[in-house]
Amino acid sequence: MRFGVLTSGGDAPGMNAALRAVVRTAIHYGHHIYGIKNGYQGLIENDMVLLLREDVSGMLTKGGTFLGTARSKDFLKLEVRELAIRNLQKRNIDALIVIGGDGTFRGAQALIEMGVNVIAIPATIDNDLGGTDFTIGFNTALNTIVEGIDKLRDTSSSHQRCSIIETMGREGGDLAIYAGICGGAEFIITKQHSVDKDKMIQTLAQWKKEGRRQAIIVATENIFNVHDLAEEITQKSGFATRATVLGYIQRGGAPVPQDRVLATQLGVYAVELAMEGIYGVGVGVRQETLVNAKVVDILSEVDDRSPLYELVDKVS
Numbered sequence: 001m002r003f004g005v006l007t008s009g010g011d012a013p014g015m016n017a018a019l020r021a022v023v024r025t026a027i028h029y030g031h032h033i034y035g036i037k038n039g040y041q042g043l044i045e046n047d048m049v050l051l052l053r054e055d056v057s058g059m060l061t062k063g064g065t066f067l068g069t070a071r072s073k074d075f076l077k078l079e080v081r082e083l084a085i086r087n088l089q090k091r092n093i094d095a096l097i098v099i100g101g102d103g104t105f106r107g108a109q110a111l112i113e114m115g116v117n118v119i120a121i122p123a124t125i126d127n128d129l130g131g132t133d134f135t136i137g138f139n140t141a142l143n144t145i146v147e148g149i150d151k152l153r154d155t156s157s158s159h160q161r162c163s164i165i166e167t168m169g170r171e172g173g174d175l176a177i178y179a180g181i182c183g184g185a186e187f188i189i190t191k192q193h194s195v196d197k198d199k200m201i202q203t204l205a206q207w208k209k210e211g212r213r214q215a216i217i218v219a220t221e222n223i224f225n226v227h228d229l230a231e232e233i234t235q236k237s238g239f240a241t242r243a244t245v246l247g248y249i250q251r252g253g254a255p256v257p258q259d260r261v262l263a264t265q266l267g268v269y270a271v272e273l274a275m276e277g278i279y280g281v282g283v284g285v286r287q288e289t290l291v292n293a294k295v296v297d298i299l300s301e302v303d304d305r306s307p308l309y310e311l312v313d314k315v316s
């Protein structure tokens with residue numbers, strides 16, 4: 001068989017480990033595999049190279065993606081996807097493995113509907129895709145955030161301040177909710193777990209009066225302007241507050257062991273599914289079992305996974 005593999009969308013730690021697993025497994029079974037550069041953009045531009053076993057040496061531990069990634073707006077156009085498909089056909093590529101988040105899965109679905117044999121591997125720090133308990137990269141980003149919260153707690157308590165930490169996650173709240181629980185946050189604000197701002201400020205004012213030395217608020221991006229919120233809390237509650245936006249730091253770094261294992265499991269599984277002729281699916285691990293589901297179903301699955309939301313109010 002001839003495989004193509006690409007990484008697309010926001011990079012996630014463990015993408016390289018997944019590439020390594022895909023490339024090595026394909027070669028292990030005697031197949032050829034092309035690495036497509038910069039996501040779907042490389043498919044459009046016919047920017048692909050035949051990969052060898054040694055091309056992925058050392059990739060298990062490296063953050064980012066050695067193939068490069070992009071968010072290709074052009075790929076939304078039908079004529080552009082037709083060009084991409086012609087590029088796959090020119091090289092007789094039978095199976096395309098895409099690694100990325102929801103945008104990547106939507107691109108995969110568009111190709112599936114045009115008859116391409118695609119398998120999608122979930123890799124995004126946001127953990128906002130159905131079909132798997134965890135996406136590749138989530139646990140590494142979580143570790144980075146928790147490390148940040150622990151450090152901010154040191155300085156907040158020394159200065160008797162409140163700290164707001166803004167996490168990534170787009171619409172998904174998993175990074176904030178998991179990190180907030182790990183970091184012992186007093187308030188966790190996500191789209192799925194909203195907090196009444198005025199009540200929160202009243203509580204902080206009360207805590208300040210009672211002599212609490214510090215408070216931690218973890219919030220998902222795009223809900224508040226956290227710097228304005230810090231100013232408002234300071235003014236109204238008397239609790240001096242500072243905001244920290246962790247930003248792209250969350251996307252970098254060597255993948256933690258869970259992400260290396262997950263990436264390896266899913267990479268091997270994706271190649272083996274293709275060899276069985278199973279396409280149009282996304283792979284995942286649910287309750288420690290490898291699973292696959294139609295990409296179209298994964299995209300329509302409602303994210304109702306986090307029972308952790310119920311814990312937050314009880315322990316904060």
Ligand code: F6P
Nearest residue numbers: 010101124125126168169170251
């Ligand atoms: O999807 C991953 C992610 O890091 C989100 O958490 C964030 O909202 C977005 O990508 C940022 O995208 P960009 O890299 O295009 O700025």
